[in-house]
Each structure stands twice: as structure tokens, then as C-alpha cells.
Amino acid sequence: QESQASGLPEYIKIVEVGPRDGLQNEKVIVPTDIKIELINRLSKTGLPAIEVTSFVSSKWVPQMADHKEVMRGIERHPGVQYPVLTPNLQGFHSAIAAGATEVSVFGAASESFSKMNINCSIEESIEKFEEVAKSARNMNIPVRGYVSCALGCPYEGNIVPAKVAEVSKRLYSMGCYEISLGDTIGVGTPGSMKRMLEAVMKEIPLSALAVHCHDTYGQALANILTAIQMGVAVVDSSVAGLGGCPYAKGATGNVATEDVIYMLNGLGINTGVNLYKVMEAGNFICTALNKKTNSKVAQASFNTGTI
């Protein structure tokens, strides 16, 4: 097999974050039924994990105010995970009541970012997550941990790899089954990605690591390639590249799922995902949002009339 010979993973799990991370960071808010339709379409593409919504106060994140309706309204396909964000115990309980069977918690490698984003220190946020993790463990609910600002912070600038490793280790130790390392402002390059992963891999087994790259500086695919060359086998992405960057006006954010899959297909790496169906889902949501896709593969494919 092509991928085996090159030392790359044979299979990569794609975690689709469009409905949550993507829609949360779009200018236009879509109605509940559109969200549900998007998630249902994504469920049919072969994606193994789709981040559905966020159980956070609608005062802070109005785009996710309909979290209960979305959670209850979607089709649940066998073999597909539907994680939701739960920043604290209250959100966790609400999520479980609405039928969630997997949750995520969001830490950061930067004190300033943590303070500005969730109004508490890294340590305080870890304590909150520990409460969630404890309840989750009691209910056999898997928890995914995210570490934001893994390659740079909009407030602090450079982030030391050792700090990323430290926060990752805290999340992993409390029971998170997977740690998604996020280049929140997309400033990373293959150089900084490598250094950061080397530090984190000293503390966390490779199989528990994922990368969540933003394409704000066009570096996402090169950074993802670097990560998979080092053995990372879980990649987060967003259909149609939904989700701008709240820190750079007009700039892009999440890497497009279509573009990631195109690259992995070309590398002979199995994802189980049907690229064509993802492009169709992307086309659907972009029409609903009245915007152009951020996926170059979708742009090129729809314009040549060949898919």
C-alpha cells in the first residue's frame, strides 16, 4: 500500500467540526432546520465523527442557542459519533439530557487566551473540566480534550511547546481519550508544528493525538502533512472551510474538509469519506449561508463541471 511504504498512517479519522466550530464563526446565523439538514447530509458521507453543537449559554454564543433542538432533531447514524461542547458541569448535564453520548472540553495553552475567552485561568478551567470528566466517567461518556493556541496566541504571540505538552497532559490524565491540538489563529508552519508535536509526544501517546489546523495563513495542509508524517492519525476539518477567524477580520479559519480529503486520497490514505458527498453538503450549506465555499477543491470541481 502506498501510504504504508511512505511511513504514513494507513487510515486517518476525520473529525468534522463544521456544524459547531464552523457555524459558530460564520457571520450569518442559520436556522435550526438548516443545521439539522447539514448534519444529516454529513452523516451520509462516511465521516466517523461530526461535532454537532455547543451546550454553552446562549448569552455568550447565540449561534448555538438551539443546541437542544439540534441534538434532538438530527438523525443518529450507527458508527458515527456526535460530540458536543460542554464547557462546564451545567452544560454537560444539559447535553446528556438532550441525548449527547460524547462531549468535548476546550483548554488553552495560553493564559491570556483562557482569560479572554472563558474568563478564567488555565488552572481554573482545568478544575471545571475535571468536574465534567468525573461525571462523564461515571456515565461512560467519552470526553475529547482540545488545546487552543498550540502554535501561537493572538494575545501572547509565541507559545512554548512545553506549555502545550503540559496542558495536554493535564487533559489526558483527567480522562480525555483524545487531545486535539489547535492552531487557533493559523500562524503555525511545518517548523513550529514539528517542534510542538515532538514536545507533546513525550507526554501523550501518538494514537491519542489529533491536529486542528486553521488555514488563516494558508499553512494548514502543509502543517497537517507534517503531523501525519510524524504519525498523527486524527485530523479535524470543516466542510467548505466554514468558520472565519475572529482575530483577523476577513481572514479564513478552519481548513476545508474537502481539501484535506483530496490530499489524503492522493496519498493513498483511507478515510472512509466520500469526497463528492462532502462537496455536495458543502454546496448546500454555502447556498444557505449565501457565501462562496472556502474549499479550493470544491471551487475547482464545480467550475470545471467535473467532480
Next chain:
Amino acid sequence: AFPKRVKVVEVGPRDGLQNEKNVVPTPVKISLINMLSETGLQVIEATSFVSPKWVPQMADHTEVMQGISKLPGVSYPVLTPNLKGFQAAVAAGAKEVSIFGAASELFTKKNINCSIEESLVRFDEVMMAARAASIPVRGYVSCVLGCPYEGKISPTKVAEVSKKMYSMGCYEISLGDTIGIGTPGSMKEMLTAVMKEVPVGALAVHCHDTYGQALANILVALQMGVSVVDASVAGLGGCPYAQGASGNVATEDLVYMLNGLGIHTGVDLHKLMDTGTFICNALNRRTNSKVSQASCRL
């Protein structure tokens, strides 16, 4: 390990502008090239000495060549598809030329109305004249990772055409993913084949970002020892085979990645972004460079 230095070949003023919807006047082209000269770029492809009947965007080739300020240490290659174009280029002051071959028979037929073999015979005339005049010639091979007409292209074919052009006397072979369809997988396969025939020090990659794969493809090329990379300021130049799709990779985004890898280019990213802003304003279009976009230079 990565190369310590990478030579960036700027193709915006020729490949970029030739494939833009809007045409810019001669003084704007000259200003663009002059601004690029100030960024630290060592090579700037200035124009194309091809008949204006075929490429009207490059009709002012003589004026551009004669109008630009040539900085010492900077090379200003021009395209010369045949002997006539070569002679016109030299008369206008060109000190380096480029010839364009392809790894696809169908593409060659559609593009320049002859077979690959016939095109190489034409180039041989240029090579002979260039050698006599001590003018270096850069060879391009198009469709190295796929062809809009033939689809898949065999790496062996790319190696064969590259070898011929190198043997004819081209000092460098730029391998072009003309429709941006390549991925790190096909890039690696193609380079492995070509590197059997042409020394890696004489190779360059010319990646299009039509499918968003350019930087990942370039990364793989660098990992294999390639140290010359073509790019276009602001990502100028759409794809003539996919309406509305992007083409050339943006020089700013490339330099950003190389900086992050600690690879020396000699290029000042800020001056480059300013140049991109200038030409995008003149073309009345948004930049294709994400680095520029993120830095609020829309």
C-alpha cells in the same frame, strides 16, 4: 532535512498577469517588476516574447523589457517560444530566457499546435542561438502531475522530457503542476522518477494551488532536496482550465512557510505584501494570498 536556502522564482509579472482577466497597462507592469526587484527576490520572470496575436496580454514585451530598472544580482528571464522570439528578446536587452515543454502530447498539440518531439526541435534552435550568445536557458515542463486533456501523466514521461531539455542545455528544469491536481503522493512519485535523470540541484517546482495542495506539494519537494520554487505575488493568475478557480501559489504564502521552517530566501515579506497590494489594486481584485488577507491587506 530541508535545504538551508531556497531560491524563489517570481512568475507574477508573466505567468500571473498572462492569466488574469484584466489587462494592466505597461507602466503598471513596469512598476510591479520594479517593486518586486526591491523585495530581495533574485529572479523575476518579466514578460513573454510571443506573438501578440496569441497572447495580447504580453504584447508590450519590448517596452516592458526596456522600461524596467534592472537591479544588479537580479535575473529577469523572459519566455521565448522560438528563434524569432529569442532574437526579439535579446534585441530588447534580455539576458536570460525560458522555454516551455510539456509531458503531455495532447496538451502540446492544443497549446502550441505540434508534438512534444517537434517542440523540442524548435527549442533546439533557441538553445543553439542562446549558447552562441552565452544566454542561460531555463526549461519548463508542464502537466507533470496531470493534464487537462490526458488526465494521468506517467512519471517516466516527465523524466524523459526533463532529461531531453536538460541535455539540450537548460540549466534548470521547472516542473509544473499546471492544473494543480497533484498531491504530496504524486509529487513524490514524479520527483523520484525525474531525479534519476536530472540532478536535484537543477530542479525547480512550479505548483498551482487550484486544489489547495500547493504548499503541501512544495513541502514534499523540499524534503526531497529541491531548492528552487516558483510562485506568483498575490497568487496572480487564475486557471484557464477551471473557470473561477485559482492558479499559481502565492509568493507571500510560500515565503511565510519557508520563514517558519528557518529556510533562507532573502525575501522581505512585508515589501512583498505591499507589492501584492499594489498589483491587486491595479487589477481591481482581491489577493489570493492568505497571508496578505490575514494581515488585513485585502
